[in-house]
Structure formats: C-alpha cells, structure tokens
Amino acid sequence: MQDLLKRIDGLLKEKKFVEVRNIVAEENAADLAVLFEELFGEDYEERAEFMILFRLLPKDLAAETFAHMNSDMRKHLIGMFTDKELREILDESFIDDTVDIIEEMPANVVSRILKNSTTGERKAINEILRYPKDSAGSIMTIEYVSLHRDMTVAEAFDKIRRVGVNKETIYTCYVTENRKLIGVITVKDLFTAEEDDKISDIMETHIISVDTHEDKEVVGNMFRKYDFLALPVVDKDNRLVGIVTFDDAMDVIQEENAEDFSKMAAIAPNEESYFRTGIFKHVKNRIGWLLILMISATVTQIIINKYEAAFAALPILISFMPMIMDTGGNCGAQSSTLIIRGIALDEIHFKDFFKVVFKEFRISIMVSAVLAVVNGVRIYLMYERNFLLALTIALSIIATVIISKLIGAMLPMLAKRVHLDPAIMATPLITTIVDCCSIFIYFNIAVAVLNV
Amino acid sequence: MQDLLKRIDGLLKEKKFVEVRNIVAEENAADLAVLFEELFGEDYEERAEFMILFRLLPKDLAAETFAHMNSDMRKHLIGMFTDKELREILDESFIDDTVDIIEEMPANVVSRILKNSTTGERKAINEILRYPKDSAGSIMTIEYVSLHRDMTVAEAFDKIRRVGVNKETIYTCYVTENRKLIGVITVKDLFTAEEDDKISDIMETHIISVDTHEDKEVVGNMFRKYDFLALPVVDKDNRLVGIVTFDDAMDVIQEENAEDFSKMAAIAPNEESYFRTGIFKHVKNRIGWLLILMISATVTQIIINKYEAAFAALPILISFMPMIMDTGGNCGAQSSTLIIRGIALDEIHFKDFFKVVFKEFRISIMVSAVLAVVNGVRIYLMYERNFLLALTIALSIIATVIISKLIGAMLPMLAKRVHLDPAIMATPLITTIVDCCSIFIYFNIAVAVLNV
Numbered sequence: 001m002q003d004l005l006k007r008i009d010g011l012l013k014e015k016k017f018v019e020v021r022n023i024v025a026e027e028n029a030a031d032l033a034v035l036f037e038e039l040f041g042e043d044y045e046e047r048a049e050f051m052i053l054f055r056l057l058p059k060d061l062a063a064e065t066f067a068h069m070n071s072d073m074r075k076h077l078i079g080m081f082t083d084k085e086l087r088e089i090l091d092e093s094f095i096d097d098t099v100d101i102i103e104e105m106p107a108n109v110v111s112r113i114l115k116n117s118t119t120g121e122r123k124a125i126n127e128i129l130r131y132p133k134d135s136a137g138s139i140m141t142i143e144y145v146s147l148h149r150d151m152t153v154a155e156a157f158d159k160i161r162r163v164g165v166n167k168e169t170i171y172t173c174y175v176t177e178n179r180k181l182i183g184v185i186t187v188k189d190l191f192t193a194e195e196d197d198k199i200s201d202i203m204e205t206h207i208i209s210v211d212t213h214e215d216k217e218v219v220g221n222m223f224r225k226y227d228f229l230a231l232p233v234v235d236k237d238n239r240l241v242g243i244v245t246f247d248d249a250m251d252v253i254q255e256e257n258a259e260d261f262s263k264m265a266a267i268a269p270n271e272e273s274y275f276r277t278g279i280f281k282h283v284k285n286r287i288g289w290l291l292i293l294m295i296s297a298t299v300t301q302i303i304i305n306k307y308e309a310a311f312a313a314l315p316i317l318i319s320f321m322p323m324i325m326d327t328g329g330n331c332g333a334q335s336s337t338l339i340i341r342g343i344a345l346d347e348i349h350f351k352d353f354f355k356v357v358f359k360e361f362r363i364s365i366m367v368s369a370v371l372a373v374v375n376g377v378r379i380y381l382m383y384e385r386n387f388l389l390a391l392t393i394a395l396s397i398i399a400t401v402i403i404s405k406l407i408g409a410m411l412p413m414l415a416k417r418v419h420l421d422p423a424i425m426a427t428p429l430i431t432t433i434v435d436c437c438s439i440f441i442y443f444n445i446a447v448a449v450l451n452v
Numbered sequence: 453m454q455d456l457l458k459r460i461d462g463l464l465k466e467k468k469f470v471e472v473r474n475i476v477a478e479e480n481a482a483d484l485a486v487l488f489e490e491l492f493g494e495d496y497e498e499r500a501e502f503m504i505l506f507r508l509l510p511k512d513l514a515a516e517t518f519a520h521m522n523s524d525m526r527k528h529l530i531g532m533f534t535d536k537e538l539r540e541i542l543d544e545s546f547i548d549d550t551v552d553i554i555e556e557m558p559a560n561v562v563s564r565i566l567k568n569s570t571t572g573e574r575k576a577i578n579e580i581l582r583y584p585k586d587s588a589g590s591i592m593t594i595e596y597v598s599l600h601r602d603m604t605v606a607e608a609f610d611k612i613r614r615v616g617v618n619k620e621t622i623y624t625c626y627v628t629e630n631r632k633l634i635g636v637i638t639v640k641d642l643f644t645a646e647e648d649d650k651i652s653d654i655m656e657t658h659i660i661s662v663d664t665h666e667d668k669e670v671v672g673n674m675f676r677k678y679d680f681l682a683l684p685v686v687d688k689d690n691r692l693v694g695i696v697t698f699d700d701a702m703d704v705i706q707e708e709n710a711e712d713f714s715k716m717a718a719i720a721p722n723e724e725s726y727f728r729t730g731i732f733k734h735v736k737n738r739i740g741w742l743l744i745l746m747i748s749a750t751v752t753q754i755i756i757n758k759y760e761a762a763f764a765a766l767p768i769l770i771s772f773m774p775m776i777m778d779t780g781g782n783c784g785a786q787s788s789t790l791i792i793r794g795i796a797l798d799e800i801h802f803k804d805f806f807k808v809v810f811k812e813f814r815i816s817i818m819v820s821a822v823l824a825v826v827n828g829v830r831i832y833l834m835y836e837r838n839f840l841l842a843l844t845i846a847l848s849i850i851a852t853v854i855i856s857k858l859i860g861a862m863l864p865m866l867a868k869r870v871h872l873d874p875a876i877m878a879t880p881l882i883t884t885i886v887d888c889c890s891i892f893i894y895f896n897i898a899v900a901v902l903n904v
Contacts, residue, residue, distance in 0.1 A: 026658045030677045191613050206478045225482045227699035247679035257709045265789035274794040283818045297775035304771040319756040323749035337717035342726040366735045
C-alpha cells in the first residue's frame, strides 16, 4: 500500500496520467478509498490532483470508490461534479448507497442529487427515506431479482442474466405473486435443479423475512443466526418491498457494537472514526456523562460527611476506601457487562430476571468469599494482627461484592423493561451507584464491629 | 416459536411422529437448534424424545441443525449415534464445521469421528487442525470451486453444476494453475459474460488473499472492509489451500467483539453464552482480575496513609476523594476505550502515538476546564464560600483529568507495541492506576493550597 501510494503520488506529479489510470483501474474500490484518504489527507479540497485522480477511475469503479469514501470527501466531490458526472455516479450506485449519501448531505446537495435521478429512482429513494431511522426499511435496497412461480429454471437463468448486472445480489431470488412474497430460491438451488423444473416446485416456501419497521439490531442478529446472504423485507400485508444484504447487516452489527462500547465507557455514540472526529466533537461526546457522574458522586460525598466521627477516631479506615470502592465497581461492571451483552445478543430476556439474579447471587457469594479471605489475611498480617480491623474489611468486601453484582445484574434488565437502552447501565453509572452503597456498607460495618 | 414448541411437544407426547417429521422438515436449521434447547433444556440426556426428534429430521437438515447446536448437545448426540449415523452427519457437514466440532470434543469422541471419516477428509481435517489457533488456516474450509484458465464460461457453469452441491460457496470461484491462485471470478461475472468467453479473459487477476498464518482478527477486518462473500487463503508459495466464507468471518468478528467486551470489564474471555456457562466457570473467569486489581489498590492505600496528617487536620477533604477518583477513572476509561477500539479496527497504529497523545491532551484541557468550573462553583456555594477549598478541588480535577486521559491513551498503544493485547488496558486496570495518581495529586495540591 505504501509503495503504491508513493508511485501514484510520483506519477501524478509528473502528470503521467495514462500510467496512473492503468494502475488504479486494477485496484479494489475499498483500497482506493483508503488511498485517497492517505494521499490527500485533510487538504483534498485544495489539491487539484484529487479531482484529476478521481476522474481517472473507470465509471463503475469510481461509483464504488465513492461509496467507500467518508462523507466529507463525498460532499466535496458532489460539489465538484458536473451534472453529467453526478448522473453517471448515481447510475452506477445502488439505491441503498444513494440513500446513505442523501442522509448525510446538506439540503442543497440533496436537491442536486434528486434533480439528477430518474423519476423511478426518486420514488424509491423517498420510499426508503420515509422509514424510521434504525428500521429494516431504512437499510434495505430495492434492487433484487424477482421471479415468477410459473417460470422454468432455464427462464429464471435468462432473467437473472438479463437484469442481474444491476442488482445488489443475484444469489438469492424472490418469487412474488401480486407483489406478495411466496417463495425464495438461491442460485445454488437453481444450479442443482433440472432446466425445465418449475420454480414453484423447487422454491423454499418456509420464508424467513423481516417487517419494514423492525429494528435493524434485530436484523443484524438474524444474519448472525441464519448466515443468510440477504433477508427479504416485507410490509404488513406481506408484500416484498426490499432486501437487506449481508454487507449492510455486517455494518449494522459493527455500528451496534461500536455504540455499545461507547456507551459502556460513558461516551456519546459516534459514527466517525477517532481521527476523523474533531476535538470539539470529542469534548461534546464525553463531557455530558462526566458531568452527570460527577454530580452523582455528591451523594457519596454526603454519606462520607455523615461518618466523619468514625474516621476521625480511626483514620486508618480511610485508606481502605479506594480498595472497597474499586472492588465493588469492578464486580458490578463484570455483571452489568455480561448482562448487557446477553440482552444485545438476544440471549437474556426479562423473563429470566430471577434466574439471572439467583445466578449472580451464587457467583457473588463465592467470589466475595475468596476476596474476603485473601484480603482479611493480608490485613491481619500487615496491621499488627488487628483481628477486628481485618474482620471489618472482610465483611465489607463480602457485602459490597454481593450488592454490586446484584445491582449490576438487575439495572440493565430493568432498563430494558422500561424501554431504555440497557447499555447506559454500564460500568461508569454502575460504579457511581455502587460507590454510594459500598461506602455506606463499609462505615456501618466499621461502626458496628470496631465501635468507633 | 412458542406455538411451534408447544405443538411439537404435544405431538411427541402423543407419539404422532409422522406429523412431527412433516413440521420440522419445513423449519430452518438455526431455528431447530434453538427449538432443541428450549424443548429439552438441561435434561436432554435423560429424555428419549431428544434422540427421537433428532432422528426424525431429514439427513441434510439434521447435519445443519447439528452444526448449530451447542457443544454439549453435540457431544451427547455423537455418543448416541450409531457409526452409520455419524458417517451420514459427517458426509453432510462441511470440513470446517467438522474441524470446529473436533476442536471441542474429548479425545475418545475425536477418534470416533476420525475413524468414520474417509482418508481424504481425515487428511483435510488434520491439515486445518495443524494451523495455529486463531489463524486464517484454522477457520478456512477446503470446499471451494476451482476452475481452469482455459475453460469457457459454459464449461465453468457445467463444473459448478457438477461439484457445486458439496461446496460451501459456489458464488466465488477460484482459478488455479499448478495449485497456484491466478484468478478469481464470481458467478455474477459468469452470468454477464458470453457462453464461449474464456475464463482467463474475464477473471479478476488483482487478487486479495490472506496467508494461512494471518491472524483471524485481520481476516474479520478484511471482510468488513471489502464486503466479500469469501476470501482465498494461500500458503507462502501463493498456493490456494482454502477459503474463508463470510459467515465464518461474521462469527470471528462477533467473537473478537465479545472478547474485547469481556476484557474491558476484567472478565476472562468465554465463548459460551451467559446461561450456558456454569457458576464455577463464571467465578473462575471473574476472580483473577478482581484479585489483581484488589492487590494493586494497596498502592493507593499506602499513599493515603502517608497523608494522614492532612485529612486529620481537614476531614472534609476525605469526602471529595470518591468524586475525584471516579472522575479520573471515567476520563481514563473514555480515552482507553476509544483507543482500544481504534486499534482493534485497524484505525490507530503505534506511529500515531504522538498525534493521539496531543489530541487527548487538547481534549482533556477543555473537558477538565468545564468540570473544574462547574464543581468549583458548586463547592464555593455549598461550603460557606470557602474559596481555597473550591480552588483545591478545581485544580485537582484539572490535573486528574489530564493525567487520566493521557494514561488512558498511552497504555493501550504501549501494550500493542510490546505485543500485549491492548484490551487489557481497559477500564478496570486504568481505574486502578488512575486512582493512585489522582489521590497523590489531590493531597499534594491540598497540602500546597490549604497549607494543611
């Protein structure tokens, strides 16, 4: 990649455009999009070679590369395109990619794109745009191969040959009757059938499909489960309106994971990569939760104030606070992470509430016993055989671990129950909640055992 | 699903096996695997209906369902199979699924599987088993369609028709010469070509492939980038040895994500789902990091002991400890999560070290300024206009946030540099490290500003 970069950079500077064209024509679109980013970095708007290089690409490769670029570059390109060029790119693009572009662009660019689309395309674009964000309808494409039940296998092959080049996938074909989806057949099935077999005899009629309004996370989970290449999307009357292809499903899975990672670290989700997100956006994404969590920590502060007498009498108590708080936070984080993941992957449901709580309870008893013994012995040996101090810490650890694991397990499920995203009940919030509990437990046990 | 479950349960009890067979024959293998789990739960080993239901499945569906089941059920089934049944299941399975099964099974089961395989299969299985765990070789299948450069399109179609039914994917075909990979062609390309076109004229020769020893995480990232259906796997002499299909790549992406989620919550990675993991396994997966982190917290404890005089003189200082520690932990977690994800997705590399550090530095200044002002004002108003106390907390927050974000950004990159998994530098460890720093900073600032 670095070699290619230098070579093209050199050739562009020497204006050897024919050679450049021959090289780039052989490359993969995804690689070319990366090459554009690496070659021009942040100043692609100022450098004339950027447009020159893009115009050297063969038409279909240009459209594909365009689809792989980041939205800023695409916006710039659309601004530079002649109407003819825009028309050509749109011709070579699949409808779902065009919709993705439209969703990211400012109004004036959108109207230019729509002006350069055919009436049919415009209708299709508007239809997809109408579906709710994050629905199956919003990520589908309408470019699929549909067959008729009375066709023979040979006729089906003819149709695929005729229309296939413009379809996003030809490998799964859909049999419709009055627009209703009545069967599915793969090209592999067609290959293993006889030329004059009738489609209706060999098609699969047990169809797995999704509703247009289904959450795209569910669609992603279905792809993980069934290993499909494409999934049909139907309206409430079972009419076929589009398909979701596996590459878009992969993107959805990736996005959902990225979102969960962000939420679990108290960061507002962000679709752009780390470097492509500006400083101010980074600050904005991070400051909200930090403020909320900082203010929540005030509760712990008030609890500590109440026990001033206890630690004034025995200052050593203070030094164990971080260890107890951290252990509680870590235990809560473990449970909440596992439960949040289980919910996201559709493995844990609200009906499992008591099963999960009981399981975490048993786990927490064993975990806390080990931690309490190890730490109790350590403190007993380190602090002049002070048995009561060791006992205080050991008991505090047991109570803290049990409470933390139960809170960590319950809150994500309760969040899901009231239709909040379980991922907000992740490490940072759990830690803050658990802090209050563990400090409260700790000082109460200290007062009881040590009589301070 | 629940209806189906009840219906089959009822029919099995009434011994209406023919009806059951007709129903299940229409179902999808992935759904059937779930049905087996829901129907028999934990006591499938005791219930005779389990084997009866499995034996009612048509052969090919049985093999597919088997591949979707969890390893305990598979182990049980293999134990119950006659040699003939085992032979049939293996016949209908793809080699990569068989290898997956072998990797999970105890030695006596493995030898039974190998005994019931053909010599060719045994050779293929052993070849795949020889590749390092987590390598491209270990997840590939050898069931692909290979074509010859001199074939015509019509001849290629004939070959696909002849051998396709036993191949995991037919949609991407590979052109080899002396076992070397010289071209790739998709069925879509074949459909748009003329019947008498020569393969060598229309095949793609700019081939994207992976080495057998490449890390499977890299393979997953390539699928995300290129949207391929399959990726050829070659040895060091560019000989084609197998392919990785998109469904296996999706599993890899899923596993890698699950692993990162676990590590980021200080849990040892685990391939089984939450419910299918036993209590003791859960305890074992969680206790290790908890112990390490608990012992590490001792450092913070020692630091606090050193400043006993400071908080004895001004006990109010103690109540701010959790807020400062938590804010530091949360800030560090935000940075480390973003950097760990960036590294996993191949967006951030070690060469970006200073770029990342500088970016986080600028972000941390802005974030800390906001947090310091909000909290400073709050404390000034709440604590009898104690300006020096407010100043102490505000300065401590600024220093803590900056240090936390830098630590959170640097440690994952340094871990990667010395070939450790960056994900271990996640929230829990970062929190513990940041705790020490923030407590140290806090008391030093308090001593300097407040003269305690």
